[in-house]
Amino acid sequence: MFRTPSSRRKSAQQEVQLNLVPMLDALVTLVSFLLLTMGYMAIAVIDTPAPMVAPAEEQVEKIEKDKPLQLTAHILKDKIIISDWSGSRENHEIKTVPNTAPDAKPDDVRYDLEALHKLLIDIKTRHPKEKQLILKPDADIPYEQIIGVMDAARFFDKTDVVPSNLKTKDVNNGNEVPDTNLFPEVVFGNILSS
């Protein structure tokens, strides 16, 4: 008796070779095109609502009830004055410090934004419900400085220690979640003045 001939020899092991080269061509072109057209500049926006000419009636009531600080930052050429509307509850001054940025001229100064940030954290700790900061820059203050003040005022930095009265409990797991908003609503207060 002969053994059945091995089927291995007959069935020539023909591997199906997919021709991937044209597809690869297309993919490489597509990837390079997408990479080139992708925006490299990460753009973000800062929201600032226009001040209301006259507050609505319910807001007047709210103002009378809550007595908000109406915390205002007067940005002057050589200092920033932080005060509430009357200056009786909060009244502070942020001075300028020498600018040590590499592209600055020797006698350039900048606002001490670190001190401003610390001060605002202090004020937020004393008045945890406050969310708004009214900016009143002088006419000649450069835009970049105003943005710098906004940055210092809007959020806690990642490295900041959030005060315990600004932490809320997460309903799901009971962990304390810090509120990272400092004064997120920045409004220009002197748009209407000439």
Place this chain on the structure above:
Amino acid sequence: MRRSIRNRKSRRKVKKDFDLPLTSMMDMLIILLVFLLKSYSSSAIAFTTSNNIQLPNSMAMEAPPDAANLILEPTGLVLDGEKILEFLNPPASVPSPDGGLPIIRAADATYEIEKHQLRDGNRMITPLFDALVKAREKLQFVQSTQTFVNKDNQVTKPPKFNGTLIIHADKTIAYKVLRKVMYTAAAAEYKTFKLITVKKEESAADGVKKGT
């Protein structure tokens, strides 16, 4: 006999073609493609920022919405790609530092506006006001010709005009210019201003390119 063996050997060598393992490369490319397509769609709003202005840096995270774009060029005001006002005494163009097209440096700009184009105690820029009102009315007209349905398929009123204005301005611009622009926009019923900035971490890295 010897010859035939040699022949056979050489024949085999010719037939065996070189196989590049392309599958892993394809895997990688497809993943890259999917990622790029995904990031492409998330920034669908096209942004045309002028080469002449340098945006300020900020730590803000919010992405820009789709709204009217106002660019404060050193030579004039541009609303949604249309120049609506020319400033007096615009600065001359200087050769670009990287050898490209000549640029106009916003740091030299004066942003002077002709007296007759201002009103309301020099607080409002008339051509900008007119253009903003026109843009708002155009949007409201387009909305009035369409029907809006909510998720239950009921016809609803068109969405309220939210009055968002995106402001692109150079970082050296003085607040008084910005204030005029914001006053004008507030008068034209634009209630929210979005100040365009460049994210700080990105700008610190070298090779920042202006996207479109």
